[in-house]
Amino acid sequence: MMKSAICEMLGIQYPVFQGGMAWIADGKLAAAVSDGGGLGIIAAGNAPGEYVRTQIQIARNITDKPIGVNIMLLSPFADEVANIVIEEKVQVVTTGAGNPGKYIKDWLNAGIKVIPVVASVAMAKLMTRLGASALIAEGGESGGHVGELTTMVLVPQICDATSLPVIAAGGIGDGRGVAASFMLGACGVQMGTRFLSANECTIHPSYKEKILKATDLCTMVTGKRLGHPVRSLRTQFARDYAKAEFGGMPEEELEAFGTGALRLAVQEGDSQKGCFLSGQIAAMVKKEQPAAEIVKEVMDEAEPILRRAAQWVE
Ligand code: TUI
Numbered sequence: 001m002m003k004s005a006i007c008e009m010l011g012i013q014y015p016v017f018q019g020g021m022a023w024i025a026d027g028k029l030a031a032a033v034s035d036g037g038g039l040g041i042i043a044a045g046n047a048p049g050e051y052v053r054t055q056i057q058i059a060r061n062i063t064d065k066p067i068g069v070n071i072m073l074l075s076p077f078a079d080e081v082a083n084i085v086i087e088e089k090v091q092v093v094t095t096g097a098g099n100p101g102k103y104i105k106d107w108l109n110a111g112i113k114v115i116p117v118v119a120s121v122a123m124a125k126l127m128t129r130l131g132a133s134a135l136i137a138e139g140g141e142s143g144g145h146v147g148e149l150t151t152m153v154l155v156p157q158i159c160d161a162t163s164l165p166v167i168a169a170g171g172i173g174d175g176r177g178v179a180a181s182f183m184l185g186a187c188g189v190q191m192g193t194r195f196l197s198a199n200e201c202t203i204h205p206s207y208k209e210k211i212l213k214a215t216d217l218c219t220m221v222t223g224k225r226l227g228h229p230v231r232s233l234r235t236q237f238a239r240d241y242a243k244a245e246f247g248g249m250p251e252e253e254l255e256a257f258g259t260g261a262l263r264l265a266v267q268e269g270d271s272q273k274g275c276f277l278s279g280q281i282a283a284m285v286k287k288e289q290p291a292a293e294i295v296k297e298v299m300d301e302a303e304p305i306l307r308r309a310a311q312w313v314e
Helices: 005-010 027-035 049-062 078-087 101-109 121-129 151-161 175-183 193-197 205-213 236-246 251-258 261-268 280-284 291-313
Strands: 016-018 040-043 067-072 092-096 113-118 135-138 166-169 188-191 219-222 230-233
Touching: 016 027, 016 040, 016 291, 027 040, 027 049, 027 067, 027 291, 040 049, 049 067, 049 078, 067 078, 078 101, 101 113, 101 121, 113 121, 121 135, 121 151, 135 151, 151 166, 175 188, 175 291, 188 193, 188 291, 193 205, 193 280, 193 291, 219 236, 230 236, 236 251
Parallel strands: 016 188, 040 067, 067 092, 092 113, 113 135, 135 166, 166 188
Antiparallel strands: 219 230
């Protein structure tokens, strides 16, 4: 059984976070992960505060274990959600796609553990100075909004730049990824794509099927021109978007092209117009199973790998 600093800090059994995937990570999925001993995280995405409050309450009705909320800082409702997590006494807040600096003091004063996603050393240092509780170092192998650096390169540099516990994210899909993350200096992992196949994950069946059928080269990054690069499955929509992006479509038209595409993928499974966010590990997702089983399975796989690692120096 592997325990780490993050387990102690948060009172969780396994150092496994479920990523706060917009439109996907609801109260039901988060509760299943937390109930399984990991940290389930509700995604606020672009949703209004009251949606997030409802999801927190749904999770609380399923589990009394700690849960987290991920605040997507580009959301027009970020301020509103920032207050709701305080009112609802959420145990952990993670943030993505920006600098959460203006909220950190209030969250810490409310007793919330604050764990920003960082994609650079500069942001890691700033968050450390502002009193963050831990950091998630997310490499560009992840699905959704991606930074420049890979997990292999980012995690050790973030570990060198901070004394806080570091959670590795991006490109982790099984126990080998967990073990490698610990080798890089992390004391926990966050996985998103792997949880898309969880029984409790309520995405459209055709989204799940696309993930289960994915192969190694199935994802691509679009959106660089508008400053928000996003990794998704290489579907018709992603190809069309890339063509428009490089073909000189005016920026406002390009913006409109992408609007609503996440919802269409998650709720309608729309293969033509949906944007199916996915990390590069999609090809490693092989079966549907309970979220709790995923948490336990990756940790059970990691343990013997880390034990065997000693053989290299014998
Ligand atoms: O946030 C994510 N992944 C996401 S957010 C999302 S929804 C979306 N909607 C519209 C446009 C774009 C995305 C889908 N997936 N991951 C966490 C993450 N945060 N990855 C990278 C970062 C990040 C990037 C820059 C964190 C901080 C940062 O700081 C820049 C600055 O200086 O403000």
